[in-house]
Amino acid sequence: xxxxxxxxxxxxxxxxxxxxxxxxxxxxxxxxxxxxxxxxxxxxxxxxxxxxxxxxxxxxxxxxxxxxxxxxxxxxxxxxxxxxxxxxxxxxxxxxxxxxxxxxxxxxxxxxxxxxxxxxxxxxxxxxxxxxxxxxxxxxxxxxxxxxxxxxxxxxxxxxxxxxxxxxxxxxxxxxxxxxxxxxxxxxxxxxxxxxxxxxxxxxxxxxxxxxxxxxxxxxxxxxxxxxxxxxxxxxxxxxxxxxxxxxxxxxxxxxxxxxxxxxxxxxxxxxxxxxxxxxxxxxx
Amino acid sequence: xxxxxxxxxxxxxxxxxxxxxxxxxxxxxxxxxxxxxxxxxxxxxxxxxxxxxxxxxxxxxxxxxxxxxxxxxxxxxxxxxxxxxxxxxxxxxxxxxxxxxxxxxxxxxxxxxxxxxxxxxxxxxxxxxxxxxxxxxxxxxxxxxxxxxxxxxxxxxxxxxxxxxxxxxxxxxxxxxxxxxxxxxxxxxxxxxxxxxxxxxxxxxxxxxxxxxxxxxxxxxxxxxxxxxxxxxxxxxxxxxxxxxxxxxxxxxxxxxxxxxxxxxxxxxxxxxxxxxxxxxxxxxxxxxxxxxxxxxxxxxxxxxxxxxxx
Numbered sequence: 093x094x095x096x097x098x099x100x101x102x103x104x105x106x107x108x109x110x111x112x113x114x115x116x117x118x119x120x121x122x123x124x125x126x127x128x129x130x131x132x133x134x135x136x137x138x139x140x141x142x143x144x145x146x147x148x149x150x151x152x153x154x155x156x157x158x159x160x161x162x163x164x165x166x167x168x169x170x171x172x173x174x175x176x177x178x179x180x181x182x183x184x185x186x187x188x189x190x191x192x193x194x195x196x197x198x199x200x201x202x203x204x205x206x207x208x209x210x211x212x213x214x215x216x217x218x219x220x221x222x223x224x225x226x227x228x229x230x231x232x233x234x235x236x237x238x239x240x241x242x243x244x245x246x247x248x249x250x251x252x253x254x255x256x257x258x259x260x261x262x263x264x265x266x267x268x269x270x271x272x273x274x275x276x277x278x279x280x281x282x283x284x285x286x287x288x289x290x291x292x293x294x295x296x297x298x299x300x301x302x303x304x305x306x307x308x309x310x311x312x313x314x315x316x317x318x319x320x321x322x323x324x325x326x327x328x329x330x331x332x333x334x335x336x337x338x339x340x341x342x343x344x345x346x347x348x349x350x351x352x353x354x355x356x357x358x359x360x361x362x363x364x365x366x367x368x369x370x371x372x373x374x375x376x377x
Numbered sequence: 378x379x380x381x382x383x384x385x386x387x388x389x390x391x392x393x394x395x396x397x398x399x400x401x402x403x404x405x406x407x408x409x410x411x412x413x414x415x416x417x418x419x420x421x422x423x424x425x426x427x428x429x430x431x432x433x434x435x436x437x438x439x440x441x442x443x444x445x446x447x448x449x450x451x452x453x454x455x456x457x458x459x460x461x462x463x464x465x466x467x468x469x470x471x472x473x474x475x476x477x478x479x480x481x482x483x484x485x486x487x488x489x490x491x492x493x494x495x496x497x498x499x500x501x502x503x504x505x506x507x508x509x510x511x512x513x514x515x516x517x518x519x520x521x522x523x524x525x526x527x528x529x530x531x532x533x534x535x536x537x538x539x540x541x542x543x544x545x546x547x548x549x550x551x552x553x554x555x556x557x558x559x560x561x562x563x564x565x566x567x568x569x570x571x572x573x574x575x576x577x578x579x580x581x582x583x584x585x586x587x588x589x590x591x592x593x594x595x596x597x598x599x600x601x602x603x604x605x606x607x608x609x610x611x612x613x614x615x616x617x618x619x620x621x622x623x624x625x626x627x628x629x630x631x632x633x634x635x636x637x638x639x640x641x642x643x644x645x646x647x648x649x650x651x652x653x654x655x656x657x658x659x660x661x662x663x664x665x666x667x668x669x670x671x672x673x674x675x676x677x678x679x680x681x682x683x684x685x686x687x688x
Contacts, residue, residue: 212388213395216662218620221638221654228642229407302518309520310624314639329523340530347523354518 104367111363117356184243189250197258455648475633481553494568516562612668
């Protein structure tokens with residue numbers, strides 16, 4: 093049964109060219125990130141003031157920055173940071189959101205009311221300000237703190253999706269059957285409810301990676317994420333700010349990288365959503 | 378209708394109380410002595426104690442919260458650790474700038490988003506549609522601050538003089554486009570999708586069969602029915618502009634709440650952070666509340682559905 097769903101999903105995905113393009117972008121960026129030492133033409137950390145602020149050329153494809161570091165190589169290494177933050181931060185919010193949504197949808201009653209009201213409160217908070225607040229509260233900002241902050245702030249959407257999915261699943265025949273067989277609640281939750289509620293959460297997870305990548309870039313842009321000399325895309329853009337008059341390449345190219353990664357995860361997520369559930373067809377297509 | 382509004386309002390109250398409580402707790406659990414950050418390097422124990430007493434920092438948590446609530450009820454958000462000015466005044470001073478920016482961004486996103494969405498939907502899969510949807514995809518995916526920097530580069534290139542500053546309307550243009558781009562792109566995608574759905578409805582076919590011109594069909598029959606979901610997005614986006622304004626305001630030196638919050642955070646000026654976050658969150662939930670009410674007014678079906686869904 094589960095195998096056939098996976099096969100059907102894959103079949104649907106293969107037909108969807110936009111989703112495949114998204115997957116291609118993601119795969120490309122993952123590849124460059126993982127094999128950065130082999131792909132990057134230069135050392136991303138090596139400063140050489142003799143070649144600072146060089147425009148794009150055949151030797152330095154995307155130019156060099158203030159300290160004479162190769163922009164392309166830094167972007168390639170930066171993919172590692174973005175992917176790491178995107179995946180770990182989204183996993184944190186997935187765990188918090190899915191767990192709370194599962195509890196709220198399964199147990200109902202006052203537990204649900206408390207959890208969902210708390211979710212509403214979290215939803216009401218200006219997300220970026222909240223993340224900035226958390227990263228600024230610790231003595232020394234770092235990429236790990238940024239990751240945690242993004243994860244701690246981004247879960248409410250996940251919780252809402254999980255709860256509404258669980259609400260439809262708990263009324264299905266197989267759950268009622270499991271209940272009437274006298275199975276324990278834990279067994280029903282983890283064997284029957286959870287596996288059948290995961291599909292929309294997986295979609296939300298894919299898209300939340302895009303959101304986390306964007307959030308990391310924003311935090312690093314302000315100086316509250318990755319610290320120098322780490323080649324985070326957001327901080328590269330920030331350092332290029334002073335050179336906007338002439339040396340535009342320092343800021344422009346990392347921004348393209350961010351946009352590509354966000355587009356990749358979003359398109360793939362949308363494709364996954366359409367493939368998993370035709371009735372949820374994206375309205376924005 | 379009144380019942381619907383009251384019900385929504387009843388849901389709003391605990392959320393607002395929760396937001397107040399959470400902002401308070403967040404500032405309380407932050408490590409580090411706020412008084413220390415206030416006096417800087419040179420201090421003596423006596424002054425510290427005096428300041429702690431002054432800001433009620435020696436009281437138990439619940440008492441501090443009560444004090445905070447009492448102040449809030451009187452419109453008092455505390456005093457800035459850094460400038461020693463009342464936070465309420467500081468926020469009120471910056472509020473018009475942020476509102477102006479948000480309204481500007483909303484105008485950009487409505488004008489650009491809805492028109493691009495409509496143009497795209499009239500000839501789906503044409504090159505116009507593909508190009509504009511391509512741009513919309515980029516607009517949704519590009520970081521706000523990067524869009525802002527691109528605009529600055531472009532504006533410098535053409536010699537546009539109003540780059541960063543505040544005071545006259547031309548200064549608003551670049552920040553408003555920066556902040557509005559993302560929601561314009563999103564709005565364009567949603568408008569297009571809804572238009573396509575509406576254009577395939579029976580009443581549109583009837584209108585066309587009556588021999589009405591394409592223009593009349595699109596503007597009078599299709600657009601009206603497309604606007605309902607679009608209005609929601611505009612409202613929700615408006616609330617989020619206040620939060621997104623942090624980056625835009627810092628790029629363009631715009632003297633709004635976002636930049637106030639950012640400098641406060643970097644200086645660990647807790648009462649100001651607390652106030653800015655609280656005000657932003659309140660505006661956000663209020664905007665959502667207004668949207669929900671509007672939604673119920675425009676489309677009675679929603680009202681009935683939500684009433685029956687409400688537990």
